[in-house]
Amino acid sequence: MEIGGPELTRALRASRRRQQVGALTLVAPALIFLIAVFAIPLALFTFRSVDNAETWSVLPLTRSALSNWDGKDLPPETVYAALATDVQAIERSAAATLGRRLNYSEPGMRSLIISLHGLKLDPARPVAAQMIAANVRWGEHRIWQVIDSESGRLTPYYALRALDLQLADGRIVASSSEDSATFRSIFARTFWISGIVTLLCLIIGFPVAYVLATAKGWFGRILFISILLPFWTSVLVRSMSWILLLQQNGILNRFLIDIGLINAPLTLIYNRTGVYIAMVHVLLPLFVLPLYGVMLKVDRALLRAAASLGARPLAVFRHAYLPQVIPGVMAGLVLVFVTAIGFYITPVLVGGGGDQMISYFVAFYTNASVNWGLAAALGTLLLLATLLCLGVFRWAFGSATMVTGR
Amino acid sequence: MKSDRSVTMTERVFDLGAKLIAVLVAIFLVTPILVIFPLSFTSDSLMIFPLPGVSMRWYVDFFTNPVWLTALRNSLMLAVVTMVVATVLGTLAALGLVRLSRGWRSVVSTLLLSPLIVPVIIIGVGTFFYFARLGLAGSFFGLVLAHTVLALPLVVIAVTATLEGFDPNLVRAAYASGASPFPAFWHVTRPLIMPGIATGATFAFITSFDEIVCVIFLGGPEFRTLPRQIWSGAKETVTPTIAVAAVLLVVASVVMTLVVEALRKRAQRLSKGAAT
Structure with a gap:
């Protein structure tokens, strides 16, 4: 049924293929760049949350010796000898790293490993007896269980730890780690703060977007600029300004005291209030601007039709206006929530110790307390939460294009 | 009634x-x-209203302090290089993207825009782990790469937006008149999508100029930018000199907002002109 016969079809197809190849060539540099500098680092980051190379690579002899251990009683002499050889073969700093890693699973492992590193062993006598003589804990079954379960290529340790869980005797139980960071409550706090901020953005942002979409002249222009300006201003600067405004002896407190509204300064910063104020400030434009775009496209004729058919304003709003803007509202809510759960800068500057969100702990375990596996596990969970929110949104509302601002 | x-x-x-x-x-x-504008002109170190007096001393302090000047220079260098790399890669990608068939197009655009949905802390820490292994952590080059990841999607969006209002018949006309691909691009496509490219470049510049999270992890103690200096200061106390630095960042944002707005108007005019 083709006009022009098979040759023309073939020529057309070839030309289309050439066009596709040309287009892919143009896209290729950016794609290769993103794969090399974004996708691969991200994949490695995620993998780090189950990676056990730190332990695995330094205990080659112990691993093979342990493979013959039935796990019931204390391991045989060969395992003791293998561990002593492995640990004494590495640098002291590497032994300290290994000790720190095993210490996550069992308190006391760190000093055990470090003292084993420096232990003088008499080659003529059994190693097991000498190790137990140096420290009785080498005679504990539990110690060897930990070494056995933590010397594999992969470990569930970090992922479980990020959810306040751990593996004990092959079962998943509540974590008994000495540092009492409870990540489940930090995740809950992150979602709670983000939820409140999103709700505030909805309540405040909806009327603003409405006014923006209907306002004309200088009023509309000034309003538009006052939303666009913060949208493009650095989050860091905006959060910092809130310190000046809200602090104990700051601008707002002085103003309120001067006009006689309060007698003593209010505590508005370094607590949850400060976090809510600053986060709403940062995220509000992100909610208003897309919603404004949707509201501009609202078919006014439908509203007039509803009104002329006798609908009261509230009914017009509910049945003719809302259905047209709901997709924009939902997109804005998801955008704000997803951006909020990744917040780091603002809570650090205006929040207190109890207001830090999950990103803070990713940064903390990267820089301050070096535990990259845990940082990766927490980050991976954050990433999963983000993708889940976006996935649910796409599933519910189709593939609306969403662009996040920072 | x-x-x-x-x-x-x-x-x-x-x-x-x-x-x-x-x-x-x-x-x-x-x-x-x-509020930071008047505060940066305070004559005292207290940052309150009413101002104890007006003076330029904190500006003098900023522009004579080698630490702040180095930070300013670092920020400008980083933003300019990021802008160039991201604009070139992003413009090429956008030109390819609009020519792709629908199936390919959705896959490729998802990939190109994916850095926007990943929390910045994960990009920062992820590239830090990766670059630490490659010896790129704490280097200017490493930061350019990380900032380009953040800026590239914005350029793609800006350029794609102008390309969508672009009439492909104009290029066909150029081909029909005997132009080869590159001159056709340079004399026909480029002038028409220039507002989009410039908008994308502006986005890229300001993204890098304002960026702090990646700088915290990848900059190390050696490479300090303006936001990095503000950050370490503001965690203790906000001094008037920090306010001066913040004013510079805000001025950059205001200029950029104006530039983008002017470009948007120009693009509207151009697409109208092309349509008639």
Whole structure:
């Protein structure tokens, strides 16, 4: 049924293929760049949350010796000898790293490993007896269980730890780690703060977007600029300004005291209030601007039709206006929530110790307390939460294009 | 008649209420940004109103302090290089993207825009782990790469937006008149999508200029930018010199907002001109 016969079809197809190849060539540099500098680092980051190379690579002899251990009683002499050889073969700093890693699973492992590193062993006598003589804990079954379960290529340790869980005797139980960071409550706090901020953005942002979409002249222009300006201003600067405004002896407190509204300064910063104020400030434009775009496209004729058919304003709003803007509202809510759960800068500057969100702990375990596996596990969970929110949104509302601002 | 009047009354009340909220929100939104301008001119180290006096001393302090000047220079260098790399890669990608068939197009654009949905802390820490292994952590080059990841999607969006209003027949006409691909691009496509490219470049510049999270992890102690200096200062106390630095960042954002707005108007004019 083709006009022009098979040759023309073939020529057309070839030309289309050439066009596709040309287009892919143009896209290729950016794609290769993103794969090399974004996708691969991200994949490695995620993998780090189950990676056990730190332990695995330094205990080659112990691993093979342990493979013959039935796990019931204390391991045989060969395992003791293998561990002593492995640990004494590495640098002291590497032994300290290994000790720190095993210490996550069992308190006391760190000093055990470090003292084993420096232990003088008499080659003529059994190693097991000498190790137990140096420290009785080498005679504990539990110690060897930990070494056995933590010397594999992969470990569930970090992922479980990020959810306040751990593996004990092959079962998943509540974590008994000495540092009492409870990540489940930090995740809950992150979602709670983000939820409140999103709700505030909805309540405040909806009327603003409405006014923006209907306002004309200088009023509309000034309003538009006052939303666009913060949208493009650095989050860091905006959060910092809130310190000046809200602090104990700051601008707002002085103003309120001067006009006689309060007698003593209010505590508005370094607590949850400060976090809510600053986060709403940062995220509000992100909610208003897309919603404004949707509201501009609202078919006014439908509203007039509803009104002329006798609908009261509230009914017009509910049945003719809302259905047209709901997709924009939902997109804005998801955008704000997803951006909020990744917040780091603002809570650090205006929040207190109890207001830090999950990103803070990713940064903390990267820089301050070096535990990259845990940082990766927490980050991976954050990433999963983000993708889940976006996935649910796409599933519910189709593939609306969403662009996040920072 | 009576019910009609009450309807307009409710409408008017709602309208006024919404306008009042909008005005209050506008004040809420701009106050923290505007407030640092007068504060940066304080004559004292206290940052309060009324100002104890007006002076330029903190500006003098900023522009004579080698630490701040180095930070400013680092920020500008980083932003300019990031802008160039991201604009070149992003413009090429956008040109390819609009020519792709629908199936390929959705896959490729998802990939190109994916850095926007990943929390910045994960990009920062992820590239830090990766670059630490490659010896790129704490280097200018490493930061350019990380900032380009953040800026590239914005360039793609900006350029794609102008390309979508672009009439492909213009290029066909150039081919038909005997132009080869590159001259056709340079003389026909480029001038028409220039506003989009410039918008994308502006986005890229400001993204890098304002960026702090990646700088915290990848900059190390050696490479300090303006936001990095503000960050380490503001965690202790906000001094007037920090306010001066913040003013510079805000001025950059204001200039950029104006540039983008002017480019948007120009693009509208161009697409109208091309359509007629």
